[in-house]
Amino acid sequence: MKMPLKESLGLTVLSLLMPCLLLGLQLGCATHPPTASGLHRLQGTWEGGVVGDKSHDKITITIAGDSFHFHRDTNFWFETTIALPAGTNPQQLRATIQHSAPPETSNGKVVVAIFKIEDGTLTLATRGDGGEETPTSFEATEDKGLTRYELRKVQLQKKNTQPPKIK
Numbered sequence: 001m002k003m004p005l006k007e008s009l010g011l012t013v014l015s016l017l018m019p020c021l022l023l024g025l026q027l028g029c030a031t032h033p034p035t036a037s038g039l040h041r042l043q044g045t046w047e048g049g050v051v052g053d054k055s056h057d058k059i060t061i062t063i064a065g066d067s068f069h070f071h072r073d074t075n076f077w078f079e080t081t082i083a084l085p086a087g088t089n090p091q092q093l094r095a096t097i098q099h100s101a102p103p104e105t106s107n108g109k110v111v112v113a114i115f116k117i118e119d120g121t122l123t124l125a126t127r128g129d130g131g132e133e134t135p136t137s138f139e140a141t142e143d144k145g146l147t148r149y150e151l152r153k154v155q156l157q158k159k160n161t162q163p164p165k166i167k
Contacts, residue, residue: 038084039084042122044062044153045060046122048121048151059149061149066082079099090114090115112135122150122151125149126146127145
């Protein structure tokens with residue numbers, strides 16, 4: 001039995017479009033955690049300090065994957081894992097402390113901060129010191145007990161692995 005050209009063409013087009021349609025539905029319906037893009041923006045090493053701190057202590061934060069390392073000095077550092085809860089405004093960062101400077105009394109605690117990245121500056125605001133409430137503002141005048149960090153991304157120098165050239 002011969003199939004008319006019109007039917008044959010319709011069946012061919014349908015068989016070609018069906019995989020595209022199914023693939024498009026899969027991509028459109030896939031759940032991509034909103035935290036992945038947020039974590040991507042945070043990756044790297046950031047340096048700065050506490051806004052209004054007259055000691056001018058340098059703070060270094062290194063983020064790789066969901067690992068967040070905060071370092072001020074040998075007596076004040078934390079290794080944490082972080083998560084970015086979806087749908088928060090301002091964007092929240094929840095850090096679970098894995099290790100800290102001795103005595104490691106902070107291990108297991110969760111610190112909640114809010115953050116933003118504007119003009120190459122990472123601003124973090126947290127209550128720290130066991131503050132239970134999540135900050136709602138980046139301004140200490142509006143949100144008492146707030147510590148605000150402003151940091152800029154730094155490019156780490158790569159060590160030269162090439163031996164020096166002999167002349």
